[in-house]
Amino acid sequence: MKAARKPALQPPRAAEWLLLALAGDPDAEFVAGDLAENFGCLFARRGGRAACRWYVWQVVRSAPALLSLRMRSGELTGAVLRATLGVLLPLVALDRLWRFVYSQIPLKDGVERDPAMLLANILFVLLCSWAVGRQEPRTPRRAGPDVVAALVAAALAVRVAVGAAPAAYIVCLLLSAAANSFWSPRRRKLR
Amino acid sequence: MKWVLRIVAILVALPLMGAVVLLAMGQRSGAGRSHASIEIQAPPEHIWPWLEDSARLKQWVSWLVEVRDGPHAAPGAGAQRVFVMRDDNNGGALMEIPFTISDYAPPAHVTFHAEVAGSFKGDEVYRLTALGNGRTRLDQVGQYQYQMWIARLMEPLITPQAEKKMRADLTRLKQAVEQSETAPR
Structure with missing residues (x-):
């Protein structure tokens, strides 16, 4: 029973x-x-x-x-600003750069990007989002708006880029975009 | 303030470092030169028409939409042709690339000279070498100079992509030629 x-x-x-x-x-x-x-x-x-x-x-x-x-506290505005400067703009800028590179190929080429270029996108996003990221210690709860804004910015950048992106790249990009929201150079101070 | 300076420093340093690396790479020997090679199960005489005939060219040169004959269209050195390419990286715009045959020796080699004002100029060489047993090696060499400063800077990125595209095109040519060889006549 x-x-x-x-x-x-x-x-x-x-x-x-x-x-x-x-x-x-x-x-x-x-x-x-x-x-x-x-x-x-x-x-x-x-x-x-x-x-x-x-x-x-x-x-x-x-x-x-x-x-x-x-x-009203400006927290969400800050998150949107950080995602725009750290994720969206770098990705859009790189997409424009890759388009330019490909359109300079004398006999032209399609919009499928070289894996090295996709890797460069991910590294650039990591660097830029670190550069413009919050510098104070953050908790997972505080990171919430940053993560959401970064994910939306990355998804938007993939959407406006030309050509279809491989699924593995999209996953890595989303993870990289969100990663910086959890990491801070001063995180140790939380302890 | 310290962090603002850090952000500005990183955002300036990153493109600057990239530019310095590209500038250094642009000085390497063989800058602007792309080369691809493939072996095809067909004699040179059977491959040659695929390098000349407009309809066949469109079957293996990707993004080629149309081939127009220029004022001097007769095969041989001096013949002119315009390749109309679709550029999906430029909103699908059609780009006209005028070619002049500068060296013509069928079925061994042909050189196309291309010049697009304000963009690039260079040569595309196709060389056919008979390997015996009905096999042929086709070498394609492109040597280009870019006229825009930003394109010159980006050359170390452009050339490997051009080479990659070249290899993909030659693979398509191999398939097309070998299929036509095995097809019942």
Whole structure:
């Protein structure tokens, strides 16, 4: 006979993660703490299912306000700026350069790029995104907007580049674009 | 401020370093020269028409859209032709490349001289060497000079890509010739 499992007093993980990702570093702990407290009360009074429903609904309805707060704090603008300067512009510039190189071939050629050129794209993105990246220590939560902006910038650059890019290149490029958001020369200070 | 300076320094240093490397590479012997070679299972006389005939040229020279005869079209030295190439790296624009045959010795070798004002000038040489047993080695050598300063700077990148394209074209030619050799006549 199975023992009846006691429901854990734990807000739904995905909703909690979304909440932490949406709220900026200064607000995340407070917002999550308040919601967890209310979640606990509701859990005791109306049971786990109702408390979870309430929690998810609270996260969904706070999302626009949290995002707007983050936008006003300049955090998202900074992330977009860093992604544009560190990922999008370098990739677009390199695409223009490769187009020029290929169009100078006396008997012309197609738009399939040499693997060395694709590798150069990845290295250039790593360097540029490091050069324009945030210099303060960052937590995974803080890195969220940077990662999303870098991924969108890389995807956009692939989209506007001529020719089809190999899947392996796209994966490496996306990883490189996002990598810098997690890394900082001063990260050690976090400890 | 320190980080702004670092960003500016990196963004200036990277292209500068690239330019210095390219400048140095541009001084190497054989700059602007591309070479590809292939062995084809056919005698030189059977390959030669593939180097002359407009319709056949379009079958193996990629991105070649049209071959127009110039004022002096008769085969031989001095004959002129215009290759119309599609350039997908330039928005699919059609580029006209005028060629003049400067050296003509069928079925052994032919040299095309190309000159596009403000872009490049150079020679494309096709040399056929009979290897016996109905086999032929075809060597293609391109030697070009670029007229734009940025293209001259980029030459170490352009030439390897030109060579790669040359190899792909010769592979297509080999397939086309060998298929026509085995096809029932």
